[in-house]
Amino acid sequence: MLRMASFPPDRQATFDWFADHEREWSAGEAYRFAVELGGRMVGLVDVDEIKDGEGDLGYWLDRAAWGRGYAFEAANAVVRFAFGETGLSTLKSGHAADNPASGRVLAKLGFVPVDIVERFSRPRGETIQQCRYVLACR
Structure with missing residues (x-):
């Protein structure tokens, strides 16, 4: 998830990415949230690629939090936030076919399968x- 982000992340790339969050939020382009456990960041959840009332939900967790x-x-x-606070009407998401646990998360959230495509990771x-x-x- 999370646009297939790599882990561990590159420190400078991560720093640059976080620096742009306030602008994205203010512009309504993306909403990004840290997942914390015991005062430590263990993951991220975001809605980005926002256009015409739709957005893409992504999430990533450190393996220790799986x-x-x-x-x-x-x-x-974040789904409740996206629908309740931002006016989005549709969310899209996806997962690698070899990660069925992520598919179970999406199903539990109410997401409906659409298709399977090839994509570069x-x-x-x-x-x-x-x-x-x-x-x-x-």
Whole structure:
């Protein structure tokens, strides 16, 4: 998720990315949230690629935080924010086909499968099968 971001992230690229968040938020272009656990950042959830009432939901968690429900909890809060506070009517998302746990998070959030496409994954450095989903405002 999260546009297939790599981990561990490049320090300077991450610094530059965070520096642009306030401008994106003010312009309504993207909304990005840190996921914290015990005062430590363990992940990110965002809505970006916002256009014509639609946005893309992405999420990433540190491997140590997997399997505890944090992805659902954080993504659910951001879905509620996106539909309740920003006026978006539709969210899109996706996951690598070999990551079915992420698909279960999306299904639990109410996302509906749309299709499977080939997409280049920057962190993996290869083309993967990506399962894509959509969720209309409830």
